[in-house]
Every structure is written in structure tokens, then in C-alpha cells.
Amino acid sequence: MSVVRSRREQILDVAAQLFARHGFHGVSIADLGAAVGVSGPALYRHFPGKEALLAELLVGISEHLLAGGRERAAASEDPREVLAALVEFQAAFALREPELIVVQDRDLANLPTAARRRVRRLQRTYVEIWVDTLRRIHPALTVESARVAAHAAFGLLNSTPHTARTPDTAALLRRMALAALDDL
Amino acid sequence: MSVVRSRREQILDVAAQLFARHGFHGVSIADLGAAVGVSGPALYRHFPGKEALLAELLVGISEHLLAGGRERAAASEDPREVLAALVEFQAAFALREPELIVVQDRDLANLPTAARRRVRRLQRTYVEIWVDTLRRIHPALTVESARVAAHAAFGLLNSTPHTARTPDTAALLRRMALAALDDL
């Protein structure tokens, strides 16, 4: 975490923000260049194209989430502890990077097919960690219902882009998510 | 609810589906025309432009939700009954019209300023119904926290576009939402 970020990281950062605010198609290469202080085609020195830039963002997010999920799942035998850790992890990410949350589910469709498949696969695997954990806690739960519940929890936690972030928001969201997932 | 819908309604319908799948900028006027069986500029006989079409969709959604919310809020003195009715209403809408859910929060930014303000205002008023109801149930809750909780509940209920809709999904989502909103 150095203070001087490479141009590459800088571009990814402002791309996340602009894509979040205006959508992938609502941001031009020229806009992106302007936002980092260079103009237009300079970006091609760092990325092969606009879609590749989006791909790197989205693949990065999914890999980060999956890695974090695996880590939490491996950290305990008790599925309730795992669930609490997963909720905490997802809430922290959603609060730290609300723009990425927005871009991830809004602009998936704009990825080239290969990258889209890759992201989908990573996401699915991440969801399955939640599904497995939920079913260990509630053995009567079907896979389908557990999946619905997991997505509902994501929706709840990922609501951060729509709200002001007050100091106790994290705790509130965690508590709500755990309550929702408790009486399945 | 006639079987023969006017061309106008038909256009709005397919626009909702295409916008949901590909995003506002990902759908051309020609695509839209083709999807209703006419081609391209014929749409200008029914709408002054592409943005006006989006505006009609989004304003329609917000008005529908606000009207439904007001109705539920006026139907009972007991805030817990009101909350249950609100949850049921939002869940039913999210399950019936997942495409509209997607378009509503994805393409708000593509509205012309006037319409965007209008939609924002309607949405805010709808949220305030939830906030007031929550605070009547939990008097210690601050306005900000109630707002966070309301948006979290929307996120949970509006997760329908991400999941297969099995027969008991509605009940599951309602139960989760009420559980999340109960121990605030």
C-alpha cells in the first residue's frame, strides 16, 4: 500500500469511480484519460482496450471475494462462526468499496464473453461457500432456498451504495444479515 | 388489463426487458423497434426520444411503489401490521417485475435531469414511509439508522433478479426481511 500508486492502479481506481457513477458505456476513453491527467489514447499504453480494463476490475473483485470467503470458511469448524465471519467480510468490503459493488453487478453484461464466464464462475464458487455454510447450520434447507437466502444476504449487505455511511452502519448491517439468516 | 395492449405499452414492455438485459446504452432505437416488429424511427411516433421512454418507465415504477406504500401505510394503525404489508408489497413487486427492479437502480443516472429529480423525490418519499414505520416500531432508532435499515431491506427483497424464482421464494424473502427488521 504505497502512497505513489502506479499509473496502472491509478487508472483502475478512477475507472471504478467513473464506471460506478456513469456506467461503462457512459464513460469514454477520453473521460478516463482526463480523470487521471493524461488524454485519451495514452491509456492504450497500459491496457489493450476499454473492455480489458473492465475485465481486470471485475475479475479482481471476484477473486478477492472468493479468496476472502475461502479463508473464512477454512478458519473454523463451527458453521455459525464461519457465517459470522463471512458476513463481516462481505460487509467490510461493501462499506470500503461501494463503487466496486455497483460496477460488479451493473456492468457484468459489458464484459467480453471469456472474462464474463470467468467472473461468473468465481462468483458462483463464492456463493457456494455461503450455501454450504447455510446448509450446515440449517440441514433442512434445500440448495435452491439456501441460494436464494445467500443472494438476499448479499443484497442486504451490498445496499451500502444507496446509503450514507454512518459510523455504526457496519454493525447494523451485520446484525440484520445474521438475523435474516438465522431463522431460515 | 386487456389482451391487446396498445403499441405504446408494448414498447414500454420490451424496453424494460431489453434495458434490463443490456442496459440503457446497450440497446439502440433500432433494437427496440425490431423487438416490437417495427423498425427504428417508428418509435418516434410514440415517444419524443429514447430518454423520454426511460423516463416514463422509471417514473411509472416510482409512482406505483409510492402509491402502494401509501395505501399500506394508511390501512392500519399498528406499525407492525404496516411493516408486514410493506414487506409483502415490495416482495410481490420484486418477484413480479425483476426487470424493472434492475432498470430502476441501474439506469437512473441516464435520465435527463428533470425526470431524475422527479424519480429521486418519489423514491425518497417512499423510503420515508418505511423509515417512519420502522421508527414507530423501534422508537430508539435514529432517522439515519432507520434509513440504512430500509435500504438494506430493499436490497434483500430486490435480490430477485439474481436468483431463480422457486414457488416458496416469496415467503422466504418476506420472512428474512421481517427477521432483519425485527431486532433493530
Added chain:
DNA sequence: TAACAAGGTTAGCGCTCATTAACCGCCGGC
């Protein structure tokens, strides 16, 4: 010191797209 790679620049190409123009057939009411 000469060469080169890295990272900029501006100009321009080709394409897509929203919108407008100009034209046309049909059909209901005077």
C-alpha cells in the same frame, strides 16, 4: 554516447447511433 523502451501527444479512420426529413398507405368522419 548511441540506442532503445516507456509513456506521452495529436490527427484521423470507421463505425454506431439518435434523430430528422421526406414520403406513403390506410381509415374514419364530414
Added chain:
DNA sequence: GCCGGCGGTTAATGAGCGCTAACCTTGTTA
């Protein structure tokens, strides 16, 4: 039986965009 408007059509226009080309500067290195 005419005629006006409603709802279509195709062609054209003009803007914006992604991307490539050609060129330049600078710092590093053999």
C-alpha cells in the same frame, strides 16, 4: 367520396466513440 391524421417506411445527417498511426520526449543502459 374526399381528406386529414395516424403510424409506418427508407435515406440522410451529424455527433461521439474506440482504436490506430505517426510522431515526440525522456531516462536508462550497453
